[in-house]
Amino acid sequence: MGPVRIVAVRHGESEANLAYRQAGTDPLVYERGDDEVTLTELGREQAAAFGGLLAALPADEAPELVWCSPYLRALDTWAIAQRSWGADPLPVTVDERLRDRGWGLLSAYNEAAIAQRFPHELERWRAEGEYRYRPPRGESFGDVAVRLRDLLTDLRERADGRRVLIVAHDAVVLVLRHVIADTPDADLAALEEFAPILNASVSTWHTVAGRLRLLHFNAIHHL
Structure with missing residues (x-):
């Protein structure tokens, strides 16, 4: 049958999130590796708030197992949430497929x-659309699926x-919605x-009746 409940959380605000937001429409080259980026102070507060949400769950809704991205910002989010929750440590599987x-x-x-340095790639990105576009040596949303x-x-x-x-x-969270709903990849957009x-x-x-049903999506009431 599979899991009876899946809760998916995006990591708290990362240093890269902040740098990209501060750059706005100005060109930015962010040198730190994607797997090395950790959380801002706000991101740590968000992770702790998520731990508070877990602490407030009824026992029959609380997670029993954790699957985590190997990237530092996700690992840090879980470590902070775990401390904030205060429950006994859960089994954690670090899985490359969640990167x-x-x-x-x-x-x-x-x-x-990208527009400055790789204008042909920006043209291809716009022509193919966000969900079909695969950057050089990168992934499309279909690849994530x-x-x-x-x-x-x-x-x-x-x-x-x-x-x-x-x-x-x-x-990952966005495409997880697509995959759990068993939607054809032609509909990714x-x-x-x-x-x-x-x-x-x-x-x-x-x-419910052997199928995963969405209860809520992208909720931030705990923050």
Whole structure:
């Protein structure tokens, strides 16, 4: 059957989130590796608030297992949330399939910097659309969907009958909605309606009649 409940949280505000927001429409080259970026002070506060939400859950809704992205900002979010929650440590699986969408050769650049340095890629991005575009050596949203389907197949066996917390990234949470709903990848662009996924937002699915049903998505009432 698989998990009876899945809670997916995006990491708290990261240093890169802040740098990109401060750059606005100015070109930005952000040199730190995507897996090395950690949380801002606000991000740490958001992670602690998420831990408070977990502490307030009824026992039959609280996570029993954790699956986490290997990226530092996700690992830090869970570590802070765990301390804030105050419960006994849960089993944690760090899974590469929960990493953020890969931007390959463009990973250091915001859109304005891409326009300056790689104008042909910006043209291709705009022509193909956000959800079809695959940066050089990077991933499309369809590529993210492939790895998340593989993850869910594993969860059906390894988390059967359990409540699972997923700590990951905006692209992962967004595409998880698509994959759990079993929507064809031709419809990926429809996800734009549900973006952006906010920092430390919570999305929850619960099993009804053997199928995961969405209870709420991108919720931030705890922040």
